[in-house]
Structures are given as structure tokens and as C-alpha cells.
Amino acid sequence: MNKITRRQALGTAAGALSALGIAGATAHAAAADSRASIPAGTVDEVYQGRRIQITPATSGAGHHGGHHGGGHDGLPTVRIDGRELHVMRNADGTWISVVNHYETFADPTSLARAAVRELQGAVLAPFAPMGGTA
Amino acid sequence: MTVRKNQAALTPEEKRAFTNALLELKRTGVYDRFVTTHNGFIMADTDSGDRVGHRSPSFLPWHRRFLLEFEAALQKVDPKVSLPYWDWTADRTSRSSLWAADFLGGTGRARDGQVMDGPFAYAAGKFNVNVRVDGRAYLRRALGEGVAELPTKAEVEAVLSMPVYDMAPWNSSSNGFRNHLEGWRGANLHNRVHVWVGGQMATGVSPNDPVFWMHHAYVDKLWAEWQARHPKSTYLPAAGTTNVVDLNDTMRPWNDVTPADLLDHRKFYTFDAEPVPAAAASQR
Ligand SMILES: [Cu+2]
Numbered sequence: 502m503n504k505i506t507r508r509q510a511l512g513t514a515a516g517a518l519s520a521l522g523i524a525g526a527t528a529h530a531a532a533a534d535s536r537a538s539i540p541a542g543t544v545d546e547v548y549q550g551r552r553i554q555i556t557p558a559t560s561g562a563g564h565h566g567g568h569h570g571g572g573h574d575g576l577p578t579v580r581i582d583g584r585e586l587h588v589m590r591n592a593d594g595t596w597i598s599v600v601n602h603y604e605t606f607a608d609p610t611s612l613a614r615a616a617v618r619e620l621q622g623a624v625l626a627p628f629a630p631m632g633g634t635a
Numbered sequence: 636m637t638v639r640k641n642q643a644a645l646t647p648e649e650k651r652a653f654t655n656a657l658l659e660l661k662r663t664g665v666y667d668r669f670v671t672t673h674n675g676f677i678m679a680d681t682d683s684g685d686r687v688g689h690r691s692p693s694f695l696p697w698h699r700r701f702l703l704e705f706e707a708a709l710q711k712v713d714p715k716v717s718l719p720y721w722d723w724t725a726d727r728t729s730r731s732s733l734w735a736a737d738f739l740g741g742t743g744r745a746r747d748g749q750v751m752d753g754p755f756a757y758a759a760g761k762f763n764v765n766v767r768v769d770g771r772a773y774l775r776r777a778l779g780e781g782v783a784e785l786p787t788k789a790e791v792e793a794v795l796s797m798p799v800y801d802m803a804p805w806n807s808s809s810n811g812f813r814n815h816l817e818g819w820r821g822a823n824l825h826n827r828v829h830v831w832v833g834g835q836m837a838t839g840v841s842p843n844d845p846v847f848w849m850h851h852a853y854v855d856k857l858w859a860e861w862q863a864r865h866p867k868s869t870y871l872p873a874a875g876t877t878n879v880v881d882l883n884d885t886m887r888p889w890n891d892v893t894p895a896d897l898l899d900h901r902k903f904y905t906f907d908a909e910p911v912p913a914a915a916a917s918q919r
């Protein structure tokens with residue numbers, strides 16, 4: 502409880518300032534190691550005190566195994582503070598995540614930011630929640 | 636025979652029996668198995684791949700069977716209990732008796748969304764959220780925050796008037812009754828209610844909130860009303876559809892039941908107000 506309260510404080514007003522600081526640092530680090538090698542669609546930002554990393558789909562590379570039984574191929578990997586967020590693409594090109602599963606978003610970044618707001622400082626559970634998927 | 640009633644009409648004793656049965660399923664671990672099953676399907680059902688529980692024609696029969704199993708589990712605890720339904724076109728504010736402390740409890744507090752009253756509040760110690768997508772073990776809600784308004788009667792009417800059950804490509808981009816009721820298209824009925832409640836109801840582990848069952852019992856009733864209104868329309872597709880449950884295909888996870896087996900709810904339960912068939916309605 503205590504931990505969540507503290508994390509949450511970070512997510513609000515006080516966190517906004519430090520977030521700017523961290524965001525700056527992250528951008529510098531990225532610039533230092535060859536910016537050109539970062540594929541289009543890659544995101545590494547700090548939003549409301551949480552680190553959002555989005556890696557575009559690269560067939561097979563860096564993939565968690567066997568989650569969707571194939572349906573997951575071609576999806577970007579979205580992480581919040583290093584923990585993977587389950588995301589899905591709708592037929593019309595919009596996106597949903599496991600923490601906003603009935604509401605669509607235009608792109609993975611707005612989806613990840615919505616997840617940060619929804620989490621209110623809480624940490625994502627391991628990718629397949631207890632009991633796992635089919 | 637089980638009669639499903641409007642939650643607004645339940646007596647205090649009926650409310651108590653229902654919430655006590657929920658707490659007992661929670662205590663024995665049965666409740667959480669339903670949450671796990673639902674999340675497994677919601678994460679695996681995709682528009683371009685195999686899809687059974689959601690974003691597909693079998694959304695309605697799948698949830699009908701899922702609710703039947705849950706209701707049977709409740710009735711093992713207390714044979715007098717049946718699933719109430721929440722008509723969110725009528726009981727559309729956070730001041731509804733549905734959210735009172737003697738029933739489901741109210742919205743979450745501002746700080747962390749935690750529900751603080753009623754039998755399912757974390758502090759009451761009987762309803763920890765165990766199957767979860769993040770670290771929080773307490774039931775959360777944010778009634779009316781994710782979206783301001785619940786669907787209206789007029790919006791429901793417009794969807795009920797659609798004569799075709801479902802259409803290719805049989806997913807979240809389909810035209811037709813099923814997808815408009817599910818809410819991926821059009822005014823957005825079922826999906827919007829999940830978002831309106833917020834908290835766990837907006838996530839893949841939505842059955843963590845007991846209102847899940849009452850929301851889906853009403854979605855299920857709307858399917859029955861649609862059938863009464865369109866007696867010549869039926870479940871589609873009929874056969875031979877890749878990745879999709881056809882009328883006579885068996886559905887996972889049960890593998891012993893088809894949409895055809897589930898079309899007539901009266902084999903299993905009736906509603907306090909049964910849908911009136913179109914012919915009878917027009918004679919009035
Ligand atoms: Cu569902």
C-alpha cells in the first residue's frame with residue numbers, strides 16, 4: 502500500500518517536474534548513440550513519471566514466446582517501466598491494451614499514455630496474468 | 636426454473652443472497668477461475684485470427700454460456716439465487732441503488748480509484764483482486780469518468796432494429812446487430828458500459844467487478860429482444876468460416892456446445908419481463 506502511495510505521488514504534480522528532467526536525459530542518451538539506427542516507430546519517453554518504450558514489430562526478433570498462438574505477430578512491443586503491456590490491433594487500425602480493453606486508441610503511443618494514466622503508479626503484472634492465457 | 640430479474644426490483648433479501656453467494660464463490664476460488672478464463676479469451680481473440688469470446692459472432696452465445704456456468708456455480712451455493720440484469724438505459728447514474736452500500740458499493744475514491752463501501756470493498760477483507768493485470772489488489776471504479784454517458788434507450792432501439800445478426804468479416808469492423816451491440820462500431824453499447832464503470836471493468840480482467848455479470852445479463856437480454864423482434868433472422872455465419880464459430884461449430888473452452896444450442900434462452904431461464912414477439916407486439 503505504502504509503495505503504491507509513494508509511486509502515485511510521483512505520478513502526479515511532483516512527478517511532472519522530475520519527469521521532464523528524466524525525459525531530457527533519455528533524449529540525450531538516445532542522441533549520443535547513433536540516432537540513425539533507431540527504427541521508425543520507436544518511442545522512448547517519460548510520461549507522468551513512467552518510462553514508455555515502444556519497439557516496432559520486427560518479425561520474430563525480441564518476442565515473448567507463444568502468447569497469442571500467432572495472432573501477436575507484427576505487433577510492436579510496448580513496455581512501461583520495463584514491463585510489457587499486452588496490446589492488440591483492431592481491424593480498423595486502432596489499438597487496445599489489456600488495461601483499456603474496451604476503448605480504442607489511434608496509435609501505440611496514445612495507448613501507452615492511457616495505460617500510464619490508468620495505472621496511477623501501479624506496476625504492470627507479468628505478461629500473462631495469473632493462470633495465463635489459453 | 637431460473638428467473639432473471641431487473642436488479643432495480645430486487646428485495647433487500649435477494650440482494651443479500653446474491654452478494655453472499657458471490658463472496659462464497661470468491662472464498663472458494665471458483666470466482667477467480669472465471670476471471671482467468673475471461674482474460675484468456677479476451678487476450679487471445681483477434682480480428683485477424685481465431686476469435687470466440689469477443690469481436691466475433693459468438694460474442695453473444697459465448698457470454699450466454701459463460702453466464703450460465705457462473706449462475707450454476709452461484710446456485711450450488713444458494714439455489715434461490717439467479718443473475719440479475721442491469722438495464723443501464725434506465726439506471727444510468729452513480730446514484731442508482733445498484734451502487735448502494737447494501738449491494739455493489741459505489742464508485743472509487745479520487746486518490747486511487749479504490750471502492751470504499753459495500754461487500755466488495757478491499758477493506759471488508761472478502762474480495763481481493765487476485766487475477767489482475769497490475770499490482771493493485773483492491774476493486775476499483777471510476778463511474779462516469781472514462782465516458783460521461785451510458786447508452787440511451789434510443790441508441791439501444793436503433794441497434795435492435797438492425798435485421799442482420801452479423802456480417803463478414805465477422806470481427807470488430809463488421810456491420811450488423813452483433814457488432815453494434817458489442818460496440819466496436821456505431822453508437823457503442825456494450826463496450827461503452829465497461830468504460831463508463833472504469834477500474835477493472837475497463838480491463839481484460841473485467842469479471843473482477845461483480846457488475847460484470849449484471850451488465851452481461853442485460854446484453855444477453857437485448858439479444859433475446861432482438862430475436863423476438865426479428866423472428867426470421869438467425870445466427871450467422873451458417874458454415875465454413877475460417878477462424879470463426881459457425882452456427883453448428885462447438886465453442887471453446889467447453890467444446891460440447893454450439894451457438895445453435897444456445898439460441899433459445901428459455902431452455903435455461905426466463906426474464907421477469909420476457910421479450911414480446913414482433914407479431915404479438917404489432918397486434919397490440
Ligand atoms: Cu467478455
Ligand SMILES: [Cu+2]
Pocket residue numbers: 825829851
Ligand atoms: Cu463485456
